[in-house]
Amino acid sequence: MNSSPARTLGMRTILVLVFAFLYIPIAVLVALSFNAGGLPTAWSGFSLKWYASLAGNAAILQAALNTLIVALVSTAIATLLGTLLAIGVEMRRQYGKGLEALIFAPMIIPDIVLAIALLSFFSMLNLTMGLHTIILAHVVFNLAFVCSVVRARLKSFDWSIVEASADLGASAITTFRRVTLPVILPAVIAGALLAFTLSVDEFIIAFFTAGAGRASTTLPMQIYAMIRFGITPEINALATIVMAVSVTALTLSQRLNRGVIGQ
Amino acid sequence: MRFAIVSPTRLRSSLLMAPALAWLTALMVVPCALVLALAFFRRGIYGGIEYTFTLENFGLVFDPLYAGIFLNSARIAGTATLIAVVTGYAAAYAISAAPRRLQPVFLFFAVLPFWSNYLIRTYAWIVLLNREGLITQLLRWFGYTGETPSMLYTEGAVIAGLVYNYLPFVILACYAPLSRLNPELAEASRDLGASALTTFRRVILPLTVPGIAAGAVFVFVLSIGNFVTPALLGGGRFQMIGNLVYDQFLTANDWPFGAALAMALIAIMLLVLMTQALLADRAAGRAAEAKGDADG
Numbered sequence: 164m165n166s167s168p169a170r171t172l173g174m175r176t177i178l179v180l181v182f183a184f185l186y187i188p189i190a191v192l193v194a195l196s197f198n199a200g201g202l203p204t205a206w207s208g209f210s211l212k213w214y215a216s217l218a219g220n221a222a223i224l225q226a227a228l229n230t231l232i233v234a235l236v237s238t239a240i241a242t243l244l245g246t247l248l249a250i251g252v253e254m255r256r257q258y259g260k261g262l263e264a265l266i267f268a269p270m271i272i273p274d275i276v277l278a279i280a281l282l283s284f285f286s287m288l289n290l291t292m293g294l295h296t297i298i299l300a301h302v303v304f305n306l307a308f309v310c311s312v313v314r315a316r317l318k319s320f321d322w323s324i325v326e327a328s329a330d331l332g333a334s335a336i337t338t339f340r341r342v343t344l345p346v347i348l349p350a351v352i353a354g355a356l357l358a359f360t361l362s363v364d365e366f367i368i369a370f371f372t373a374g375a376g377r378a379s380t381t382l383p384m385q386i387y388a389m390i391r392f393g394i395t396p397e398i399n400a401l402a403t404i405v406m407a408v409s410v411t412a413l414t415l416s417q418r419l420n421r422g423v424i425g426q
Numbered sequence: 427m428r429f430a431i432v433s434p435t436r437l438r439s440s441l442l443m444a445p446a447l448a449w450l451t452a453l454m455v456v457p458c459a460l461v462l463a464l465a466f467f468r469r470g471i472y473g474g475i476e477y478t479f480t481l482e483n484f485g486l487v488f489d490p491l492y493a494g495i496f497l498n499s500a501r502i503a504g505t506a507t508l509i510a511v512v513t514g515y516a517a518a519y520a521i522s523a524a525p526r527r528l529q530p531v532f533l534f535f536a537v538l539p540f541w542s543n544y545l546i547r548t549y550a551w552i553v554l555l556n557r558e559g560l561i562t563q564l565l566r567w568f569g570y571t572g573e574t575p576s577m578l579y580t581e582g583a584v585i586a587g588l589v590y591n592y593l594p595f596v597i598l599a600c601y602a603p604l605s606r607l608n609p610e611l612a613e614a615s616r617d618l619g620a621s622a623l624t625t626f627r628r629v630i631l632p633l634t635v636p637g638i639a640a641g642a643v644f645v646f647v648l649s650i651g652n653f654v655t656p657a658l659l660g661g662g663r664f665q666m667i668g669n670l671v672y673d674q675f676l677t678a679n680d681w682p683f684g685a686a687l688a689m690a691l692i693a694i695m696l697l698v699l700m701t702q703a704l705l706a707d708r709a710a711g712r713a714a715e716a717k718g719d720a721d722g
Contacts, residue, residue, distance in 0.1 A: 170523075174519075174520040175520075175525070177516050177517060177519075177520040178517070178520045178521070178524070179537070180533065181513065181516070181517040181593075181597075182535065182536075182589070183511075184593075185535075185536065185539050185590075185593065185594070186539070187554075188547070188550035188551060188553070188554055188590065189539060189542070189547070189550055191550065191553055191554060191560055192549070192550040192553050194547070195553065203622075220623075236462070243445075244446040244449055245446060246444045246641070247443070247446060248442065248443050248445075248446035248447070249445035250442050251438075251439040251441070251442030252443060252447075254435060254438070254439050254442075255435070255436065255439050260640070264466070265450055265455070266450075268450075268454065269450065269454060271561055271647070271695075271699075272454070272458075273647070273648070273651035273692075273695065274651075274652070275651050275653055275671050275672065275688070275691075276461070276671075276688045276691060276692060277454065277457075277458075279452075279461060279671060279675050279681075279684060279685070279688055280457035280458045280460065280461045280688075281453065282458065282675060283457065283460055283461055283464060283681060283685070284457035284460055285462065296715075299453055300453065302449060302453070303450060303453050303454050306446050306449065306450070307450075310446070313636065323602060335438070338461075338556050338664060350496060351547050360541060363543075364542070364543040364544065364545075366543075366545055366654065367559045367653070367654070369629050371511065371675070371676075378603075383543065386543075386545050386546070386549070387654075390545065390549050390658060391657075391658075394552055394556065394622060396512065397551070398549065402546040402550075404542065405542075405543050405546060406542045406546060409541055409543060410538065410541070410542060413538070413541045417534065417614055418626065426488050426673075
Protein backbone atom coordinates (compact mmCIF):
# COMPACT_ATOMS: atom_id res chain seq x y z
CA MET A 164 0.00 0.00 0.00
CA ASN A 165 1.20 3.53 -0.56
CA SER A 166 2.35 5.21 2.61
CA SER A 167 2.66 8.90 1.95
CA PRO A 168 3.20 11.01 5.08
CA ALA A 169 -0.23 12.61 4.67
CA ARG A 170 -1.88 9.22 4.55
CA THR A 171 0.03 7.93 7.60
CA LEU A 172 -0.93 11.08 9.49
CA GLY A 173 -4.57 10.61 8.50
CA MET A 174 -4.57 6.99 9.69
CA ARG A 175 -2.96 7.96 12.99
CA THR A 176 -5.51 10.73 13.53
CA ILE A 177 -8.36 8.26 13.00
CA LEU A 178 -6.85 5.82 15.50
CA VAL A 179 -6.28 8.51 18.13
CA LEU A 180 -9.82 9.85 17.76
CA VAL A 181 -11.47 6.43 17.87
CA PHE A 182 -9.48 5.26 20.88
CA ALA A 183 -10.20 8.57 22.63
CA PHE A 184 -13.91 8.05 21.97
CA LEU A 185 -13.74 4.48 23.29
CA TYR A 186 -11.64 5.13 26.37
CA ILE A 187 -12.34 8.68 27.64
CA PRO A 188 -15.81 7.83 29.03
CA ILE A 189 -14.39 4.81 30.89
CA ALA A 190 -11.33 6.75 32.09
CA VAL A 191 -13.50 9.55 33.49
CA LEU A 192 -15.73 7.02 35.22
CA VAL A 193 -12.77 5.22 36.82
CA ALA A 194 -11.01 8.47 37.81
CA LEU A 195 -14.11 9.78 39.56
CA SER A 196 -14.41 6.60 41.62
CA PHE A 197 -11.33 7.86 43.48
CA ASN A 198 -12.81 11.31 43.97
CA ALA A 199 -13.00 12.55 47.56
CA GLY A 200 -15.96 14.85 46.93
CA GLY A 201 -19.56 13.69 47.02
CA LEU A 202 -20.24 15.18 43.61
CA PRO A 203 -19.72 12.50 41.05
CA THR A 204 -18.11 14.82 38.52
CA ALA A 205 -16.06 17.65 40.07
CA TRP A 206 -12.61 16.52 41.22
CA SER A 207 -11.71 17.35 44.84
CA GLY A 208 -8.85 15.07 45.83
CA PHE A 209 -7.95 11.38 45.93
CA SER A 210 -9.84 9.04 48.22
CA LEU A 211 -10.73 5.38 48.56
CA LYS A 212 -13.77 6.09 50.69
CA TRP A 213 -16.29 5.04 48.05
CA TYR A 214 -14.70 1.62 47.89
CA ALA A 215 -14.86 1.44 51.68
CA SER A 216 -18.51 2.41 51.62
CA LEU A 217 -19.20 -0.38 49.09
CA ALA A 218 -17.69 -2.90 51.50
CA GLY A 219 -20.17 -1.76 54.15
CA ASN A 220 -23.22 -1.88 51.88
CA ALA A 221 -25.11 -5.10 52.68
CA ALA A 222 -27.36 -4.91 49.58
CA ILE A 223 -24.38 -4.67 47.24
CA LEU A 224 -22.51 -7.48 48.99
CA GLN A 225 -25.59 -9.71 48.74
CA ALA A 226 -25.94 -8.83 45.04
CA ALA A 227 -22.26 -9.62 44.46
CA LEU A 228 -22.66 -12.99 46.16
CA ASN A 229 -25.78 -13.75 44.07
CA THR A 230 -23.93 -12.81 40.89
CA LEU A 231 -21.04 -15.06 41.80
CA ILE A 232 -23.37 -18.01 42.48
CA VAL A 233 -25.25 -17.52 39.19
CA ALA A 234 -22.06 -17.06 37.18
CA LEU A 235 -20.21 -20.02 38.69
CA VAL A 236 -23.07 -22.52 38.48
CA SER A 237 -24.25 -21.47 35.01
CA THR A 238 -20.65 -21.48 33.73
CA ALA A 239 -20.01 -24.97 35.12
CA ILE A 240 -23.15 -26.42 33.50
CA ALA A 241 -22.63 -24.51 30.24
CA THR A 242 -18.98 -25.53 29.97
CA LEU A 243 -19.87 -29.20 30.32
CA LEU A 244 -22.86 -29.13 27.96
CA GLY A 245 -21.26 -26.73 25.48
CA THR A 246 -18.07 -28.77 25.21
CA LEU A 247 -19.95 -32.04 24.68
CA LEU A 248 -22.11 -30.30 22.08
CA ALA A 249 -19.06 -28.96 20.26
CA ILE A 250 -17.44 -32.40 20.13
CA GLY A 251 -20.70 -34.01 19.03
CA VAL A 252 -21.21 -31.50 16.22
CA GLU A 253 -17.63 -31.52 14.97
CA MET A 254 -17.27 -35.31 14.89
CA ARG A 255 -20.08 -35.48 12.34
CA ARG A 256 -18.91 -35.03 8.79
CA GLN A 257 -22.17 -33.30 7.92
CA TYR A 258 -24.99 -31.67 9.80
CA GLY A 259 -28.15 -29.83 8.83
CA LYS A 260 -28.72 -26.10 8.73
CA GLY A 261 -31.39 -26.52 11.40
CA LEU A 262 -28.84 -27.78 13.92
CA GLU A 263 -26.50 -24.93 13.03
CA ALA A 264 -29.32 -22.40 13.49
CA LEU A 265 -30.39 -23.88 16.83
CA ILE A 266 -26.85 -23.63 18.21
CA PHE A 267 -26.38 -20.14 16.79
CA ALA A 268 -29.77 -18.76 17.90
CA PRO A 269 -28.96 -18.00 21.57
CA MET A 270 -26.15 -15.69 20.44
CA ILE A 271 -28.30 -13.55 18.15
CA ILE A 272 -31.79 -13.65 19.68
CA PRO A 273 -32.53 -10.23 21.25
CA ASP A 274 -32.13 -10.40 25.04
CA ILE A 275 -35.52 -8.86 25.58
CA VAL A 276 -37.22 -11.62 23.55
CA LEU A 277 -35.51 -14.48 25.42
CA ALA A 278 -36.23 -12.63 28.67
CA ILE A 279 -40.00 -12.35 28.12
CA ALA A 280 -40.15 -15.86 26.66
CA LEU A 281 -38.58 -17.32 29.80
CA LEU A 282 -40.71 -15.14 32.07
CA SER A 283 -43.88 -16.40 30.32
CA PHE A 284 -42.61 -19.97 30.40
CA PHE A 285 -41.66 -19.98 34.09
CA SER A 286 -44.88 -18.30 35.19
CA MET A 287 -46.96 -20.69 33.08
CA LEU A 288 -45.24 -23.57 34.88
CA ASN A 289 -46.00 -21.80 38.17
CA LEU A 290 -42.31 -22.00 38.98
CA THR A 291 -41.16 -19.79 41.84
CA MET A 292 -38.47 -17.62 40.30
CA GLY A 293 -35.14 -16.87 41.92
CA LEU A 294 -31.45 -17.50 41.43
CA HIS A 295 -32.18 -21.00 40.06
CA THR A 296 -34.29 -19.62 37.19
CA ILE A 297 -31.58 -17.06 36.35
CA ILE A 298 -29.10 -19.95 36.21
CA LEU A 299 -31.39 -22.00 33.92
CA ALA A 300 -31.65 -18.97 31.63
CA HIS A 301 -27.96 -18.06 31.62
CA VAL A 302 -26.92 -21.58 30.64
CA VAL A 303 -28.86 -21.09 27.36
CA PHE A 304 -26.57 -18.40 25.95
CA ASN A 305 -23.47 -19.47 27.89
CA LEU A 306 -23.46 -22.96 26.38
CA ALA A 307 -23.77 -21.49 22.88
CA PHE A 308 -20.68 -19.33 23.45
CA VAL A 309 -18.64 -22.16 25.01
CA CYS A 310 -19.65 -24.38 22.09
CA SER A 311 -18.54 -21.84 19.47
CA VAL A 312 -15.14 -21.35 21.13
CA VAL A 313 -14.51 -25.10 21.43
CA ARG A 314 -15.75 -25.75 17.89
CA ALA A 315 -13.28 -23.22 16.52
CA ARG A 316 -10.51 -25.25 18.18
CA LEU A 317 -11.87 -28.55 16.86
CA LYS A 318 -11.94 -27.29 13.26
CA SER A 319 -8.25 -28.14 12.94
CA PHE A 320 -8.50 -31.32 15.02
CA ASP A 321 -7.31 -34.50 13.35
CA TRP A 322 -10.02 -37.07 14.14
CA SER A 323 -7.83 -39.91 12.90
CA ILE A 324 -5.85 -39.79 16.17
CA VAL A 325 -9.08 -40.60 18.03
CA GLU A 326 -9.57 -43.60 15.73
CA ALA A 327 -5.91 -44.56 16.26
CA SER A 328 -6.38 -44.43 20.02
CA ALA A 329 -9.49 -46.64 19.76
CA ASP A 330 -7.68 -49.05 17.44
CA LEU A 331 -4.91 -49.34 20.02
CA GLY A 332 -7.51 -50.50 22.51
CA ALA A 333 -8.17 -47.37 24.56
CA SER A 334 -11.72 -46.98 25.88
CA ALA A 335 -13.81 -43.99 24.78
CA ILE A 336 -13.23 -42.33 28.16
CA THR A 337 -9.47 -42.89 28.09
CA THR A 338 -9.35 -41.55 24.54
CA PHE A 339 -11.24 -38.46 25.60
CA ARG A 340 -9.08 -37.91 28.67
CA ARG A 341 -5.72 -38.57 27.01
CA VAL A 342 -6.28 -37.43 23.43
CA THR A 343 -9.21 -35.06 22.87
CA LEU A 344 -9.23 -33.16 26.16
CA PRO A 345 -5.56 -32.05 26.15
CA VAL A 346 -6.10 -30.60 22.67
CA ILE A 347 -9.28 -28.69 23.46
CA LEU A 348 -8.55 -27.77 27.10
CA PRO A 349 -7.28 -24.22 26.41
CA ALA A 350 -10.42 -23.54 24.36
CA VAL A 351 -12.63 -25.05 27.07
CA ILE A 352 -11.08 -22.78 29.71
CA ALA A 353 -11.28 -19.77 27.36
CA GLY A 354 -14.95 -20.57 26.72
CA ALA A 355 -15.62 -20.93 30.44
CA LEU A 356 -14.01 -17.55 31.18
CA LEU A 357 -16.08 -15.97 28.43
CA ALA A 358 -19.25 -17.56 29.80
CA PHE A 359 -18.40 -16.41 33.32
CA THR A 360 -17.97 -12.80 32.14
CA LEU A 361 -21.15 -12.85 30.08
CA SER A 362 -23.07 -14.16 33.07
CA VAL A 363 -21.58 -11.61 35.49
CA ASP A 364 -22.53 -8.78 33.11
CA GLU A 365 -25.92 -10.02 31.96
CA PHE A 366 -28.76 -7.78 33.05
CA ILE A 367 -31.96 -8.05 31.01
CA ILE A 368 -32.59 -11.79 31.22
CA ALA A 369 -31.67 -11.87 34.91
CA PHE A 370 -34.00 -8.92 35.52
CA PHE A 371 -36.96 -10.78 34.01
CA THR A 372 -36.26 -14.21 35.50
CA ALA A 373 -35.27 -13.19 39.03
CA GLY A 374 -38.80 -13.07 40.35
CA ALA A 375 -40.15 -10.62 42.91
CA GLY A 376 -38.24 -9.46 45.95
CA ARG A 377 -34.69 -8.41 46.56
CA ALA A 378 -33.35 -11.83 47.57
CA SER A 379 -32.22 -12.72 44.05
CA THR A 380 -30.95 -9.32 42.92
CA THR A 381 -27.73 -9.63 40.90
CA LEU A 382 -25.03 -6.98 40.61
CA PRO A 383 -26.18 -5.60 37.22
CA MET A 384 -29.73 -5.35 38.59
CA GLN A 385 -28.37 -3.52 41.62
CA ILE A 386 -26.35 -1.19 39.39
CA TYR A 387 -29.40 -0.50 37.20
CA ALA A 388 -31.47 0.39 40.27
CA MET A 389 -28.70 2.67 41.57
CA ILE A 390 -28.29 4.44 38.20
CA ARG A 391 -32.02 5.08 37.96
CA PHE A 392 -31.87 6.62 41.42
CA GLY A 393 -29.10 9.05 40.42
CA ILE A 394 -25.35 9.24 39.96
CA THR A 395 -23.18 8.65 43.02
CA PRO A 396 -19.42 8.01 43.31
CA GLU A 397 -20.38 4.67 44.86
CA ILE A 398 -21.65 3.48 41.45
CA ASN A 399 -18.35 4.57 39.92
CA ALA A 400 -16.42 2.49 42.45
CA LEU A 401 -18.66 -0.54 41.91
CA ALA A 402 -18.43 -0.12 38.13
CA THR A 403 -14.63 0.04 38.34
CA ILE A 404 -14.47 -3.24 40.27
CA VAL A 405 -16.89 -5.03 37.92
CA MET A 406 -14.95 -3.80 34.87
CA ALA A 407 -11.64 -4.90 36.41
CA VAL A 408 -13.03 -8.42 36.95
CA SER A 409 -14.43 -8.66 33.38
CA VAL A 410 -11.30 -7.31 31.76
CA THR A 411 -9.07 -9.69 33.74
CA ALA A 412 -11.19 -12.74 32.87
CA LEU A 413 -11.33 -11.77 29.20
CA THR A 414 -7.67 -10.96 28.84
CA LEU A 415 -6.97 -14.40 30.29
CA SER A 416 -9.46 -16.00 27.90
CA GLN A 417 -7.90 -14.16 24.97
CA ARG A 418 -4.40 -15.32 25.98
CA LEU A 419 -5.50 -18.94 26.16
CA ASN A 420 -7.15 -18.69 22.77
CA ARG A 421 -4.08 -17.05 21.28
CA GLY A 422 -2.07 -19.96 22.71
CA VAL A 423 -4.39 -22.28 20.83
CA ILE A 424 -3.92 -20.46 17.56
CA GLY A 425 -0.17 -20.23 18.10
CA GLN A 426 0.31 -23.98 18.43
CA MET B 427 -28.45 -45.95 2.20
CA ARG B 428 -31.39 -44.23 3.82
CA PHE B 429 -32.22 -47.36 5.78
CA ALA B 430 -28.66 -48.12 6.81
CA ILE B 431 -28.00 -48.85 10.47
CA VAL B 432 -26.96 -45.71 12.38
CA SER B 433 -23.16 -45.57 12.45
CA PRO B 434 -21.44 -45.67 15.85
CA THR B 435 -19.93 -42.21 15.26
CA ARG B 436 -23.32 -40.75 14.54
CA LEU B 437 -24.82 -42.40 17.60
CA ARG B 438 -22.00 -41.19 19.84
CA SER B 439 -22.31 -37.70 18.37
CA SER B 440 -26.05 -37.66 19.09
CA LEU B 441 -25.48 -38.75 22.68
CA LEU B 442 -22.90 -36.02 23.19
CA MET B 443 -25.18 -33.36 21.75
CA ALA B 444 -28.33 -34.55 23.52
CA PRO B 445 -28.02 -32.75 26.89
CA ALA B 446 -27.23 -29.36 25.34
CA LEU B 447 -29.88 -29.67 22.66
CA ALA B 448 -32.43 -30.74 25.28
CA TRP B 449 -31.52 -27.67 27.34
CA LEU B 450 -31.87 -25.35 24.32
CA THR B 451 -35.17 -26.94 23.35
CA ALA B 452 -36.69 -26.75 26.83
CA LEU B 453 -35.45 -23.26 27.69
CA MET B 454 -35.31 -21.48 24.35
CA VAL B 455 -37.37 -23.18 21.64
CA VAL B 456 -40.38 -24.00 23.81
CA PRO B 457 -40.49 -20.60 25.57
CA CYS B 458 -40.19 -18.78 22.23
CA ALA B 459 -42.94 -20.93 20.72
CA LEU B 460 -45.01 -20.10 23.79
CA VAL B 461 -44.55 -16.37 23.18
CA LEU B 462 -45.58 -16.83 19.57
CA ALA B 463 -48.73 -18.63 20.72
CA LEU B 464 -49.35 -15.99 23.39
CA ALA B 465 -49.50 -13.32 20.69
CA PHE B 466 -52.68 -14.91 19.31
CA PHE B 467 -54.58 -14.78 22.59
CA ARG B 468 -56.58 -12.01 24.17
CA ARG B 469 -55.68 -10.05 27.22
CA GLY B 470 -57.94 -10.93 30.16
CA ILE B 471 -59.98 -8.24 31.91
CA TYR B 472 -57.79 -8.34 34.99
CA GLY B 473 -54.51 -8.53 33.13
CA GLY B 474 -54.39 -12.30 32.78
CA ILE B 475 -54.65 -14.19 29.53
CA GLU B 476 -57.94 -15.18 27.95
CA TYR B 477 -57.52 -18.23 25.77
CA THR B 478 -59.52 -17.17 22.72
CA PHE B 479 -57.89 -16.86 19.32
CA THR B 480 -57.45 -13.33 17.98
CA LEU B 481 -55.33 -11.37 15.52
CA GLU B 482 -56.02 -8.12 17.39
CA ASN B 483 -52.54 -7.92 18.88
CA PHE B 484 -50.89 -7.93 15.49
CA GLY B 485 -53.42 -5.34 14.29
CA LEU B 486 -52.48 -3.17 17.27
CA VAL B 487 -48.80 -3.32 16.25
CA PHE B 488 -49.83 -1.36 13.13
CA ASP B 489 -51.90 1.14 15.12
CA PRO B 490 -50.52 4.64 14.32
CA LEU B 491 -49.36 5.11 17.92
CA TYR B 492 -47.29 1.92 17.97
CA ALA B 493 -46.29 2.03 14.31
CA GLY B 494 -44.92 5.49 15.16
CA ILE B 495 -42.76 3.98 17.88
CA PHE B 496 -41.54 1.33 15.43
CA LEU B 497 -40.60 4.02 12.91
CA ASN B 498 -38.99 6.10 15.62
CA SER B 499 -36.96 3.09 16.78
CA ALA B 500 -35.94 2.32 13.21
CA ARG B 501 -34.83 5.94 12.72
CA ILE B 502 -32.78 6.01 15.94
CA ALA B 503 -31.30 2.56 15.27
CA GLY B 504 -30.63 3.52 11.63
CA THR B 505 -28.82 6.73 12.59
CA ALA B 506 -26.73 4.88 15.18
CA THR B 507 -25.93 2.18 12.61
CA LEU B 508 -24.84 4.73 10.00
CA ILE B 509 -22.54 6.57 12.43
CA ALA B 510 -21.13 3.34 13.88
CA VAL B 511 -20.45 1.85 10.44
CA VAL B 512 -18.71 4.95 9.06
CA THR B 513 -16.60 5.38 12.22
CA GLY B 514 -15.96 1.67 12.63
CA TYR B 515 -14.95 1.21 9.01
CA ALA B 516 -12.53 4.14 9.21
CA ALA B 517 -11.04 2.69 12.40
CA ALA B 518 -10.75 -0.80 10.90
CA TYR B 519 -9.15 0.67 7.79
CA ALA B 520 -6.62 2.58 9.90
CA ILE B 521 -5.85 -0.56 11.93
CA SER B 522 -5.36 -2.65 8.78
CA ALA B 523 -2.97 0.03 7.48
CA ALA B 524 -0.88 -0.06 10.68
CA PRO B 525 2.30 -2.19 10.93
CA ARG B 526 1.43 -5.92 11.01
CA ARG B 527 2.73 -6.59 14.52
CA LEU B 528 0.68 -3.72 15.99
CA GLN B 529 -2.60 -4.76 14.40
CA PRO B 530 -3.58 -7.47 16.93
CA VAL B 531 -2.82 -5.04 19.78
CA PHE B 532 -4.98 -2.27 18.29
CA LEU B 533 -7.73 -4.75 17.59
CA PHE B 534 -7.63 -6.13 21.13
CA PHE B 535 -7.94 -2.65 22.65
CA ALA B 536 -10.68 -1.69 20.21
CA VAL B 537 -12.76 -4.68 21.28
CA LEU B 538 -11.91 -4.65 25.00
CA PRO B 539 -14.60 -2.10 26.03
CA PHE B 540 -17.18 -4.28 24.31
CA TRP B 541 -16.57 -6.99 26.88
CA SER B 542 -17.16 -4.78 29.88
CA ASN B 543 -20.61 -4.40 31.35
CA TYR B 544 -23.17 -2.79 29.02
CA LEU B 545 -24.87 -0.90 31.86
CA ILE B 546 -21.56 0.52 33.00
CA ARG B 547 -20.64 1.69 29.51
CA THR B 548 -24.02 3.40 29.31
CA TYR B 549 -23.62 4.88 32.78
CA ALA B 550 -20.26 6.34 31.68
CA TRP B 551 -22.24 8.55 29.28
CA ILE B 552 -24.50 9.78 32.06
CA VAL B 553 -21.35 10.83 33.92
CA LEU B 554 -20.12 12.67 30.79
CA LEU B 555 -23.35 14.28 29.69
CA ASN B 556 -25.12 15.33 32.88
CA ARG B 557 -25.47 19.01 33.78
CA GLU B 558 -22.35 18.92 35.95
CA GLY B 559 -20.54 16.48 33.69
CA LEU B 560 -17.18 16.68 31.98
CA ILE B 561 -18.50 18.38 28.86
CA THR B 562 -20.17 21.13 30.88
CA GLN B 563 -16.98 21.51 32.94
CA LEU B 564 -14.94 21.85 29.77
CA LEU B 565 -17.30 24.51 28.41
CA ARG B 566 -16.97 26.46 31.68
CA TRP B 567 -13.20 26.09 31.59
CA PHE B 568 -13.20 27.68 28.15
CA GLY B 569 -15.04 30.62 29.70
CA TYR B 570 -18.60 29.69 28.86
CA THR B 571 -20.82 30.99 31.64
CA GLY B 572 -24.32 30.72 30.26
CA GLU B 573 -26.85 28.02 30.92
CA THR B 574 -25.50 24.75 29.54
CA PRO B 575 -27.87 22.90 27.29
CA SER B 576 -29.17 19.62 28.64
CA MET B 577 -27.37 16.90 26.74
CA LEU B 578 -28.66 13.98 28.74
CA TYR B 579 -32.17 12.68 28.02
CA THR B 580 -32.04 13.66 24.37
CA GLU B 581 -32.22 11.59 21.22
CA GLY B 582 -28.58 12.50 20.59
CA ALA B 583 -27.60 10.96 23.92
CA VAL B 584 -29.41 7.73 23.04
CA ILE B 585 -27.67 7.57 19.66
CA ALA B 586 -24.27 8.34 21.23
CA GLY B 587 -24.82 5.55 23.75
CA LEU B 588 -25.76 3.03 21.06
CA VAL B 589 -22.81 3.96 18.85
CA TYR B 590 -20.45 3.78 21.81
CA ASN B 591 -21.69 0.36 22.88
CA TYR B 592 -21.63 -1.33 19.47
CA LEU B 593 -18.71 0.39 17.71
CA PRO B 594 -16.16 -2.28 18.78
CA PHE B 595 -18.12 -4.97 16.98
CA VAL B 596 -18.24 -2.95 13.76
CA ILE B 597 -14.48 -2.47 13.93
CA LEU B 598 -14.03 -6.22 14.38
CA ALA B 599 -16.43 -7.09 11.54
CA CYS B 600 -14.89 -4.60 9.08
CA TYR B 601 -11.32 -5.48 9.98
CA ALA B 602 -11.71 -9.13 8.92
CA PRO B 603 -12.25 -8.52 5.16
CA LEU B 604 -9.91 -5.49 5.13
CA SER B 605 -7.02 -7.52 6.50
CA ARG B 606 -7.61 -10.27 3.95
CA LEU B 607 -7.67 -7.81 1.05
CA ASN B 608 -5.09 -8.55 -1.62
CA PRO B 609 -2.96 -5.36 -1.86
CA GLU B 610 -2.18 -6.20 -5.49
CA LEU B 611 -5.78 -5.41 -6.44
CA ALA B 612 -5.48 -1.82 -5.21
CA GLU B 613 -2.07 -1.52 -6.88
CA ALA B 614 -3.45 -2.80 -10.16
CA SER B 615 -6.27 -0.29 -9.95
CA ARG B 616 -3.81 2.56 -9.39
CA ASP B 617 -1.52 1.32 -12.17
CA LEU B 618 -4.49 1.44 -14.49
CA GLY B 619 -4.84 5.12 -13.64
CA ALA B 620 -7.64 5.11 -11.06
CA SER B 621 -7.49 7.80 -8.39
CA ALA B 622 -7.26 6.80 -4.71
CA LEU B 623 -10.96 7.60 -4.30
CA THR B 624 -11.98 5.55 -7.34
CA THR B 625 -9.82 2.66 -6.17
CA PHE B 626 -11.51 2.77 -2.80
CA ARG B 627 -15.01 3.11 -4.22
CA ARG B 628 -14.69 0.55 -7.03
CA VAL B 629 -12.23 -1.99 -5.60
CA ILE B 630 -11.83 -1.90 -1.81
CA LEU B 631 -15.36 -1.00 -0.76
CA PRO B 632 -17.17 -3.70 -2.81
CA LEU B 633 -14.82 -6.39 -1.51
CA THR B 634 -15.38 -5.41 2.10
CA VAL B 635 -19.17 -5.17 1.92
CA PRO B 636 -19.69 -8.45 3.86
CA GLY B 637 -17.91 -6.98 6.89
CA ILE B 638 -19.85 -3.74 6.66
CA ALA B 639 -23.11 -5.66 6.33
CA ALA B 640 -22.33 -7.89 9.30
CA GLY B 641 -21.44 -4.87 11.45
CA ALA B 642 -24.47 -2.89 10.31
CA VAL B 643 -26.89 -5.75 10.95
CA PHE B 644 -25.46 -6.28 14.41
CA VAL B 645 -25.78 -2.60 15.41
CA PHE B 646 -29.23 -2.22 13.90
CA VAL B 647 -30.69 -5.39 15.39
CA LEU B 648 -29.31 -4.76 18.88
CA SER B 649 -30.25 -1.07 18.77
CA ILE B 650 -33.83 -1.51 17.66
CA GLY B 651 -34.56 -4.02 20.42
CA ASN B 652 -32.64 -2.10 23.06
CA PHE B 653 -34.37 -0.93 26.18
CA VAL B 654 -31.54 -0.10 28.56
CA THR B 655 -30.04 2.79 26.57
CA PRO B 656 -33.34 4.60 25.84
CA ALA B 657 -34.36 4.11 29.48
CA LEU B 658 -31.10 5.46 30.93
CA LEU B 659 -29.88 8.02 28.38
CA GLY B 660 -33.28 8.98 26.98
CA GLY B 661 -34.75 9.25 30.46
CA GLY B 662 -37.79 7.30 29.33
CA ARG B 663 -38.75 10.08 26.93
CA PHE B 664 -37.73 8.11 23.86
CA GLN B 665 -39.72 4.94 23.65
CA MET B 666 -38.25 2.25 21.52
CA ILE B 667 -39.65 -1.20 20.74
CA GLY B 668 -37.64 -2.75 23.55
CA ASN B 669 -39.18 -0.35 26.08
CA LEU B 670 -42.63 -1.07 24.71
CA VAL B 671 -42.15 -4.84 25.15
CA TYR B 672 -40.78 -4.23 28.63
CA ASP B 673 -43.81 -2.10 29.57
CA GLN B 674 -46.33 -4.67 28.32
CA PHE B 675 -44.77 -7.37 30.44
CA LEU B 676 -43.79 -5.53 33.59
CA THR B 677 -46.13 -2.54 33.91
CA ALA B 678 -49.14 -2.62 31.54
CA ASN B 679 -49.53 -6.37 32.10
CA ASP B 680 -50.72 -7.02 28.55
CA TRP B 681 -48.62 -10.09 27.78
CA PRO B 682 -50.35 -11.03 24.50
CA PHE B 683 -49.65 -7.60 23.01
CA GLY B 684 -46.10 -7.67 24.39
CA ALA B 685 -45.65 -11.06 22.73
CA ALA B 686 -46.93 -9.69 19.38
CA LEU B 687 -44.46 -6.80 19.67
CA ALA B 688 -41.63 -9.22 20.37
CA MET B 689 -42.62 -11.27 17.31
CA ALA B 690 -42.63 -8.10 15.19
CA LEU B 691 -39.13 -7.43 16.52
CA ILE B 692 -38.02 -10.94 15.51
CA ALA B 693 -39.60 -10.45 12.07
CA ILE B 694 -37.64 -7.22 11.54
CA MET B 695 -34.49 -8.98 12.69
CA LEU B 696 -34.98 -11.90 10.28
CA LEU B 697 -35.70 -9.49 7.43
CA VAL B 698 -32.48 -7.61 8.14
CA LEU B 699 -30.49 -10.87 8.42
CA MET B 700 -31.88 -12.13 5.11
CA THR B 701 -30.91 -8.88 3.39
CA GLN B 702 -27.43 -9.28 4.81
CA ALA B 703 -27.17 -12.87 3.54
CA LEU B 704 -28.23 -11.66 0.08
CA LEU B 705 -25.62 -8.88 0.09
CA ALA B 706 -22.94 -11.29 1.30
CA ASP B 707 -23.77 -13.74 -1.51
CA ARG B 708 -23.52 -11.04 -4.14
CA ALA B 709 -20.26 -9.75 -2.67
CA ALA B 710 -18.86 -13.30 -2.65
CA GLY B 711 -19.76 -13.54 -6.34
CA ARG B 712 -17.97 -10.27 -7.03
CA ALA B 713 -14.91 -11.38 -5.05
CA ALA B 714 -14.72 -14.60 -7.07
CA GLU B 715 -15.02 -12.55 -10.24
CA ALA B 716 -12.26 -10.16 -9.16
CA LYS B 717 -10.07 -13.11 -8.22
CA GLY B 718 -10.73 -14.72 -11.60
CA ASP B 719 -9.81 -11.46 -13.36
CA ALA B 720 -6.64 -11.12 -11.31
CA ASP B 721 -5.61 -14.71 -11.96
CA GLY B 722 -6.55 -14.63 -15.66
